[in-house]
Structure formats: structure tokens, C-alpha cells
Amino acid sequence: MKKSQINLIIDVLLLVFMSAITGIGLLMRNVLVPGYKRWDIYGRNVELYFWGLDRHQWGSIHFVIALVLIALLVLHVVLHWSVILGIYRRLIPNVKAQWITAIILLAITIILSFFSYTVQPEVAEGGHRSQAVEHR
Numbered sequence: 001m002k003k004s005q006i007n008l009i010i011d012v013l014l015l016v017f018m019s020a021i022t023g024i025g026l027l028m029r030n031v032l033v034p035g036y037k038r039w040d041i042y043g044r045n046v047e048l049y050f051w052g053l054d055r056h057q058w059g060s061i062h063f064v065i066a067l068v069l070i071a072l073l074v075l076h077v078v079l080h081w082s083v084i085l086g087i088y089r090r091l092i093p094n095v096k097a098q099w100i101t102a103i104i105l106l107a108i109t110i111i112l113s114f115f116s117y118t119v120q121p122e123v124a125e126g127g128h129r130s131q132a133v134e135h136r
Helices: 003-030 035-042 055-079 081-091 095-117 128-134
Strands: none
Touching (some): 055 081
16 A cells, blocks of 8 residues: 555544544533533433433543544654654754754643643532532
8 A cells, every 4th residue: 555545544534533532522512511511401410311321431432532543643743754854844944943842842742641640630519419409
């Protein structure tokens, strides 16, 4: 198979997986809403499903698709590495500036990718559920 055919297949897969991750994200945001919004919309605690799956199960699918998307993106970058380097070197002709920029981009990528391993959630008592129970 030619490199151009492989690139086309990867690009099509990237489009499909990006569309899927967007669609599932919007499904979870607008249809399978979190608990506090269920109280506002339905006036009671209801369970919401789409195709037999709840918000958390769709979230797991969303996560797996994100991992596949990242793998495809890495593969895309690897296959286009010589083009990327050529454009990068033309945009930033100074070698020292190239290294500084690359290190900064790498640091930002690592921080944004893994910051969730370094934080703790803020814990607060829920308001909607306890308020709704008091109104009964």
C-alpha cells in the first residue's frame, strides 16, 4: 500500500473518531445530563439512557475513542514528520529558538495531558438532591 493511501485512511479515521468524540460529548452534555441538571429538567431523580447506556457508560466509550484518536494523531504526525520538520525549520530559522520552542511545546503537552494525576477534587455537599428530599 502506498504512503498516500495510508495517509488517506488515517485522515478518514481521524475525521470519524473526532466526529464520534464530538457527538458523544454533546450527547452527554445535552441529553444524558448530570444529576443536578436532571432535578432542574425533570423535577426528580431520573436515570437517563441512550441505546441502553447511561451517561457513565457513554463516558467510558468517549474515553476509549479519545485514546484511539490520540494514537491515530501520533501516527499521523509520525507519517508527516519530515513535512512538519521542514515547515518548522522555515518558520523558526534559529536553531536555539527551535529547541526552546520544542521544549516549551513538549512541556505544555505533558502538563495538559497528565495534570489530572496531580490534583485533588474539591468536595462539597450536594444541594439539589437534599433540597428536593426536604420538599416532600
